[in-house]
Amino acid sequence: MSGSISGLTGGSYGLMQQLIADASATSAKLNQLTTQSTTGYVAATYAGLDSATPGSAAGALSLAPQIAGINNTVTNLNAVAGQMQVQQSTITAISQIASSVLSQFQTVSAETPQGALTSASMARQALSQIGNLLNTQDGTSYIFSGQNSAVPPISNPNNITSSTFYTNIQSAVQNLASNPNAAAAVISSGATTPPFTSPPGISPQPTQVAGAGGALITTGLVANANTLIPASSGTTTTGSYMNDIMTSLAAIGSVTTAQTSSPNFAGFAASMINTLSGAINTMASDAGALGNNQALIATQSTNLQQTATALTTQLAGYDQVNMTSTLANLSSTQTQLQASYQLIAAMKTMSLTQYI
Secondary structure, eight states: OHHHHHHHHHHHHHHHHHHHHHHHHHHHHHHHHHHHHHHOBSOSSHHHHHHHSTTHHHHHHHHHHHHHHHHHHHHHHHHHHHHHHHHHHHHHHHHHHHHHHHHHHTTOSTTOTHHHHHHHHHHHHHHHHHHHHHTOEETTEETTSTTOTTSOSBSOGGGGGGSHHHHHHHHHHHTTTTOTTHHHHHHHHHHHSOSBSSOTTOOOOOOEEEOGGGOEEEOOOOTTSOOSSOOOOSTTOOSOHHHHHHHHHHHHHTOOTGGGGSTTHHHHHHHHHHHHHHHHHHHHHHHHHHHHHHHHHHHHHHHHHHHHHHHHHHHHHHHBOOHHHHHHHHHHHHHHHHHHHHHHHHHHHOOGGGGO
């Protein structure tokens, strides 16, 4: 009789241990499902990910840096897009100001000398306005200074008519009556003493951004040089359209009514008109090339965002749970664990007579 009781008691103890072990495993599963339902991820570590689905960690490790790199590129592209638009708007404003002076000066001749005063006043005002526009900032960066963005392109735009640049050109214009080559002297002076902060012949590198595949895209024009198109050439240019605009405006701003009667005035005026109109057109070409880069950046940004979305979806297949099935498993596991606890509690209350 005692042997029978001993065997039965040992069997009960073994069953209880099994029930407790099963409940512990179910509790661990419940904790895992609870975490998954809260975070949406299979595991918090790559080791846990690979434990859940062998091979998934390698897939996730391959995709995650790709997505991060693409997202970083898109962020950079979107950041420069705004600055490029500011620069385009500024170029438009400069073109309108210069074109207004050009239109007025084209009416000046020996027969209409009074127009010279109006043109000169407009030109001097335009110099200051354009100088301030070239000092436009986006945040703390001077957008026409290229990679030297902490330094303004024009040092003192409001007093530009007191600068060496202006006074040298003014001296050339004052000799108009005696010098048939005054226009050439103006261009030469503009080339040797330009109004920009950077020394003559030295241009800051334009700003660039890494696009798709790491290829660099120029994102800004610099004030003192043609950026995306070749340097201007010919006898009526300093080589830089922005310098040509400033130089011709300084020359027009130095003209007096008396000079319109000089036999050299017609040739001088034609040369300045040619310089200014050519510079305005060349500036439009450079702005157009910048517009092409804007379109390229917009296209790349869209395409890269689509690629990142596709890769993110692929990554989700590795490291994210199916929330519908996870919640269903969570519910059934909770029920299973409750049942296990109830069975363990019932086993503890059973007496020896319940086994006979």
